[in-house]
Amino acid sequence: MTAANQRRRSPSIRDVAREAGVSRQTVSRVINNHPSLRPETRDRVLQVIEQMRYRPNAVARALGRNSSHVIGVLALQRTQYGPIAAIQAIEEAAVAYGFVSFTVPLTDTSSDMIREGLEFLVSQQVAGIVVIAPQRPVLKEVTQLELDIPYVLLHSRVDDETDLEIFADQRHGARLAVAHLADQGHRRIAHLAGPADWMEAEARLHGYRDELTARGLDPLPVVHGDWSSASGAARADPIVASGATAVFCSNDQMALGLIHAVRLRNLSVPEDVSVVGFDDIPEAAYFAPPLTTVRQDFASMGRRCVARLITPPPGAPMAATRLDITPASTVALVVRESVHNITSR
Known part of the structure; x- marks a missing residue:
């Protein structure tokens, strides 16, 4: 059996949530020992985790616990104008919120490279991730990790995850x-x-x-x-x-x-x-x-990415908080x- 087949057959956090009759967020809270859970709910979720032999992704768990002021950027290319302009826009928008950004370049779209990039962002304790890699293998790997922190996909369309997208039409x-x-x-x-x-x-x-x-x-x-x-x-x-x-x-x-x-x-x-x-x-x-x-308009997309990831602090520029820009505009x-x-x- 290949690694890809094993990964497809492994239970996901969605499977656990469905079996336990709770939300994904509740399962995540159980995994991370959140104190605001009823004992009976915690016990039921833990029982399902054991029965299904679910093993939480280490990267997702580590990301879910961070509270830094760093926005992580996972980018496939830094040699073409589009990705460069998008990264610059994200950097400027992050600064407007009192955050900084950190970019990890991907040299290829292999599973190992994508996971290594995310693990490096984990080591930097990022508060959220922007993915600038509009290729299907990259998006597949990112969604399979089931990250428990905010993340957005820039320049991409994923039919069943439209709430995670920021894109130009x-x-x-x-x-x-x-x-x-x-x-x-x-x-x-x-x-x-x-x-x-x-x-x-x-x-x-x-x-x-x-x-x-x-x-x-x-x-x-x-x-x-x-x-x-x-x-x-x-x-x-x-x-x-x-x-x-x-x-x-x-x-x-x-x-x-x-x-x-x-x-x-x-x-x-x-x-x-x-x-x-x-x-x-x-x-x-x-x-x-x-x-x-x-x-x-890379500037507007950069602002939307950062705004989607974080809650703007008091006094943040109004231009950086707008999320009502339609794709066609x-x-x-x-x-x-x-x-x-x-x-x-």
Whole structure:
């Protein structure tokens, strides 16, 4: 039997709570010897724990007992603009509350790496965790740990845990990009997508297809990059060969590489090929031509993450306590000069 199979068959805190007829919080209080429990409730839960041979996760227990002023951040990448901007926003929001943040980078998505990252955060006695790793293996491991402290998932969608999410509406942002290209007369619109195992890339791909379908346009074969400018340049051949007059790129770095490669093929941007990116990195306004792109409000998402994790102290800035920002309001189309109107062709 593999370790994964053993983990799936092991009873969880949910199983214990259901069998004992109590909440998960009550089971957690029993495990951590909380004094405010009735003896009969404690005994019943302990009996079920013994019968089911439930073994509480050591990481979850340690996290559940902390009371520090440190926000832990578990992040998959610190080389791309999105994660960097999100981490910076969380750091600034934490300071506004009188907290500090501590980031643990993940070099891969293995179970051991994820658990090691959480164990290190435990050693720092964090008060809560923000997960910036929008890949399904990471989210699966985090949810299986059943943490007993506050945690939120940034940039991710988990269907059965929507109360733990803070996210920009990637799908809506992609539709804004494709709608702008279609409004400028483009009918053959290609998509340079991000890595297939990234949930953000998946959402943007769905948005691309949704908008084309809504307008009665056919999608072109999708090409995947790895978020880097080099991968954008390397994917130029199939995009040009498709006869696309416009390309929606899943991030600005890949758009930069694509623009460079298109020019090497004696084509012009935007006259021959229009390009729209995603993220609005600081350099996007200085591309040649300046890049039309989709902006994400990382500052608001950072504030929401920290506010979701902690109770604001008296006198905290009001801007840092707002939780009423809807997903769609965190993305916006920024129109510059990389899209050509071809309605007169």
